[in-house]
Each structure stands twice: as structure tokens, then as C-alpha cells.
Amino acid sequence: MSVFEMIRRLPEIGAVRRVSRALAVLDLVLNDDQDILNFYSFDARWSPTEEAALMRDGSGNGYSIVFSPDGAFAYGFDHESPMSPWTTGKLWPGLLDGVPEVFHSARDDKAFAEPNGVPQATVCFWRTTEDSAWRCGPVHNVAADGADWLFDLVADGRPEAYLTFAEDYYERALDLDAVRHVYALMPLTEYVVTSLNPERRLTDLKEGIAEIGYPRS
Numbered sequence: 001m002s003v004f005e006m007i008r009r010l011p012e013i014g015a016v017r018r019v020s021r022a023l024a025v026l027d028l029v030l031n032d033d034q035d036i037l038n039f040y041s042f043d044a045r046w047s048p049t050e051e052a053a054l055m056r057d058g059s060g061n062g063y064s065i066v067f068s069p070d071g072a073f074a075y076g077f078d079h080e081s082p083m084s085p086w087t088t089g090k091l092w093p094g095l096l097d098g099v100p101e102v103f104h105s106a107r108d109d110k111a112f113a114e115p116n117g118v119p120q121a122t123v124c125f126w127r128t129t130e131d132s133a134w135r136c137g138p139v140h141n142v143a144a145d146g147a148d149w150l151f152d153l154v155a156d157g158r159p160e161a162y163l164t165f166a167e168d169y170y171e172r173a174l175d176l177d178a179v180r181h182v183y184a185l186m187p188l189t190e191y192v193v194t195s196l197n198p199e200r201r202l203t204d205l206k207e208g209i210a211e212i213g214y215p216r217s
Contacts, residue, residue, distance in 0.1 A: 001147065001148035002139075002142045002144075002145055002147055002148075003076075003123050003124070003125055003136045003139065003142070003145055003147040004136065004139075004142070005147075005148075006123075006125075006147040006148055006151055006155060007125050007133070007134035007135070007136055007147075008133075008134075009155040009156075010134050010151070010154070010155050011155075011157055012127075013067070013071060013072050013127055013129070015157060016053075016065065016072065016154055017051070017053070017067050017072075018183075018185060019153070019154055019157050019183065020040070020042055020053030020065060020154060021042050021053070021185065021212055021213065021214055022162075022182045022183045022185065023040035023042075023053075023055075023153060023154075023162065024038070024040050024041050024042035024053070024212045024214075025042075025182050025188065025209070025212055025214045026040070026162060026166065026179065026182050026196070027039050027040045027041070028041075028205055028208045028209070028212065029193055029196045029197050029200050029205065030166060030170050030174075030196060030197050031170075032197060032199050032200055036058070037056055037058065039055065039056065039057060039058075039169065040053075040054070040055050041053075041054045041055075041056075041212075042054070042211075042212045042213070042214075043211060043212075044211060044212060044213030045211065045213075046066065049068055049069060050066055050067060050068045050106075051066075051067045051213070052064055052065065052066050052067070053065040053067070053154075055150070059079070060077075060079035061077060061078055061079055061080075061146065061150065062076075062077055062150075063075060063076040063077065063123070063150050063151060064111075064112055065154075066103075066106040066109070068102075068103075068106070069129070070100075070102035070103070070128055070129060071102070071103070071126065071127050071128035071129045071130075071131065072126065072127055073099070073103040073106040073107065073126040074123070074124065074125050074126065074151075075112050075119060075120070075121040075123065075124055076121065076122060076123030076124070076145070076146055076147055076150040076151060077120045077121055077122055077123070077146070077150075078122045078123070078144070078145060078146025078149075078150060080146075081122040081143065081144050081145055081146050082143045082144065083095075083122040083142070083143050083144075083145050084122055085114065085118045085119075085120070085121070086114075090118060091118060091119065091121065092122065092139060092140070092142075092145075093139070093140040093141075094137045094138045094139040094140045095121060095122075095124050095137050095139055096119075096124055096137055097137040097138055098135070098137050098138070099124070099126060099137070100126065100128055102128065103126050103128075107119070107124075122145045122146050123136075123145050123146060123147045123150060123151075124136060124137060153165060159176060159179040159180045159182075159183045160176065162179055162183070163176055163179050166179075174196060175195040175196060177195075178192050178195040178196045179196070185214065185215065186215070187215045187216050187217040188202065188205070188209060188214060188215070188216045188217065189202070189216075189217050190202045193205065202216070
């Protein structure tokens with residue numbers, strides 16, 4: 001499934017932001033190894049006007065979704081994709097064609113670029129607040145761009161999908177009701193935290209919760 005099919009599965013911007021914030025909080029709670037970066041993160045202070053949802057799998061793959069008053073702009077990067085600039089030396093034809101001007105600052109953000117300035121991207125899509133659907137460039141001869149697995153949990157939007165992912169990734173059984181609590185963005189409580197990870201306490205997460213912008217009781 002390429003970016004063309006994936007963006008048809010994506011819900012509206014608000015739902016993508018909500019799920020992204022929930023993914024970040026769940027990983028914050030579950031990952032108690034300070035030497036390992038969280039798989040999912042969310043920065044509510046990305047800039048004075050922007051928030052950013054990030055995924056990094058530790059193997060060179062990841063994505064970024066920048067939310068602004070104008071909408072949302074996303075990059076995805078599958079380092080094994082034949083569309084990778086690591087392989088081709090440049091972006092895949094059509095990938096950035098048609099990006100609205102309101103997203104040019106996110107498009108050109110050095111945080112998402114290689115040292116030579118080329119964005120680390122095999123996937124790109126966006127949606128302005130005036131759009132009725134997500135959009136992408138006219139990517140030519142699209143190959144395996146990674147859009148399907150990179151953005152699967154965001155596109156799916158169900159707590160059950162995260163449960164399946166996390167039980168495999170963290171190798172532990174999880175409380176589905178606690179996952180649903182976080183997906184609903186209900187205030188985080190000590191009970192929910194310890195239900196997900198008995199080794200964690202709410203006070204341990206204070207800074208991370210503030211960075212994510214997630215409510216706490």
C-alpha cells in the first residue's frame with residue numbers, strides 16, 4: 001500500500017493529533033529504559049505555533065507530522081525503500097510537488113534533512129484546514145515507500161491496534177482498558193500508569209507529560 005492508498009485511510013487532522021498524543025504517552029509509560037528512545041513521541045512545543053508527532057524505530061526508519069494552525073504536514077522515511085535518497089542520492093520524483101506554501105517551513109526544516117540538506121523522506125503528505133482530504137504529490141512510479149507500515153497505527157486509530165503492536169514490541173501483556181483510557185485523552189492517573197507498567201509512577205512522568213501536552217489529574 002503506497003501513500004496514495006494510505007492517505008485515504010487517514011482520519012481528519014484532529015483525530016490524527018489525538019492518536020499521536022496517545023501513542024506518545026503510552027510509550028512514555030511503557031518504556032522505562034532510559035537508554036532507549038521512545039518509539040513514539042510528541043512535542044507540544046515544537047515551535048511557538050506548531051506541535052510535532054514523531055516516530056523513530058531505532059533502525060533508521062521514522063516519521064514526523066507537524067501540526068500548525070494551517071493544518072498538518074508529514075514526512076515518512078523507510079530506509080530500505082528503493083525510493084530512499086540514501087539509495088538514489090535525491091528525492092523521488094514528484095514527492096514534494098504541490099506542497100502548499102503554508103507548509104514550506106515544515107518541508108524545509110533541517111530537523112528532517114540529511115547533512116546535505118535533502119529531506120529524509122520516502123513518503124510525504126499534507127492537509128490544510130480548508131482541505132476535505134489528505135493530499136500528496138504526484139509521485140512518479142511509486143515503489144515500496146513504507147507508507148503502509150510507518151503510519152499504520154495512526155491510520156487505524158484503534159486502541160486494539162496499539163495493544164497488538166505494544167505487546168509484541170515490549171513483550172508484555174497490557175490492560176486494554178488502560179490503553180483505551182489514554183486513547184480517549186482522559187487525565188492520566190496513578191492507577192492507569194501502574195496498570196500499564198507497575199515499575200512506573202505518575203511523578204516519574206511529569207516532564208514527559210508536559211512536553212506531550214497530555215492532561216493529568
